[in-house]
Amino acid sequence: MPDPRVGSEPVAQHPNWGRVPEPFVALIRAFTEEVRAGEDKLRSIPWPSDVGDAEPRLVAALEATERVQAASRDLRSALSAYAHKIHQPRPRVGAIAEAQNTSTQGLIRRYTNQVEDSVRALIDGGATIEHLTSAFTSLTPERARSIIDINLGAPTGIEVGPLVFPGTPAAARSSSSDEQL
Numbered sequence: 001m002p003d004p005r006v007g008s009e010p011v012a013q014h015p016n017w018g019r020v021p022e023p024f025v026a027l028i029r030a031f032t033e034e035v036r037a038g039e040d041k042l043r044s045i046p047w048p049s050d051v052g053d054a055e056p057r058l059v060a061a062l063e064a065t066e067r068v069q070a071a072s073r074d075l076r077s078a079l080s081a082y083a084h085k086i087h088q089p090r091p092r093v094g095a096i097a098e099a100q101n102t103s104t105q106g107l108i109r110r111y112t113n114q115v116e117d118s119v120r121a122l123i124d125g126g127a128t129i130e131h132l133t134s135a136f137t138s139l140t141p142e143r144a145r146s147i148i149d150i151n152l153g154a155p156t157g158i159e160v161g162p163l164v165f166p167g168t169p170a171a172a173r174s175s176s177s178d179e180q181l
Contacts, residue, residue, distance in 0.1 A: 017088065021123045024082060026147045027132075031075035034138050038068035070138040076100065078136065080110035081119050122147065 041064035045057050083096050084107060097107045118135035121127040132144035139147075 020082075020087065023122045023125075023127075023147060023150045024078075024119065026150050027078055027119075027122060027136075028075065030139065030143050030147060031071045031078065031136075034071035035068050035075070038064045038071065041067070067138070074136040074138045077111040077115045078119055080107065081116040084108075084111075085116050086119060086123070 042061060045060055045064075047057060080096065080100065083091050084093065093104050093107065097104045100107070100110060102110065112135070114135045118127060118131045121131050127148055129141050129144045129148065132147065133139050133141055136144075
């Protein structure tokens with residue numbers, strides 16, 4: 001029986017059903033690595049118990065917090081746009097909204113048209129560094145280039161495997177689908 005979210009063709013005729021493109025996976029991993037780096041920085045700040053000038057530590061903590069927040073915001077924005085507008089089959093809008101503690105009407109404020117366009121361009125192979133860095137403030141030009149290079153088959157130093165969302169038929173899964181972000 002055909003899946004109504006896919007169209008009239010059976011799922012077996014959709015080889016990318018439930019798969020997330022490698023460039024998008026690389027984008028998501030870039031954000032998660034940035035969050036992790038900011039968290040590591042926060043954990044590494046020494047907070048002595050004696051009296052002293054705390055300004056350098058407070059400034060470092062605030063910078064690291066900003067880094068985590070920017071990457072988290074970009075991560076949520078990219079995932080929201082992808083799940084809501086791009087991935088096939090599309091997840092239920094209610095589930096996407098609920099996962100973010102928002103309403104279905106509030107979901108569209110979780111990302112901009114620029115974010116959606118940049119994600120589409122990345123997946124389609126037409127993204128530029130400017131596309132990505134203007135849509136995602138936490139990406140450096142160097143990191144954007146390494147993500148774009150995945151589409152071109154260039155060595156990037158980023159190891160990427162397909163992500164498979166829950167609900168994907170077992171026949172569509174690969175052995176690399178169990179990878180963690």
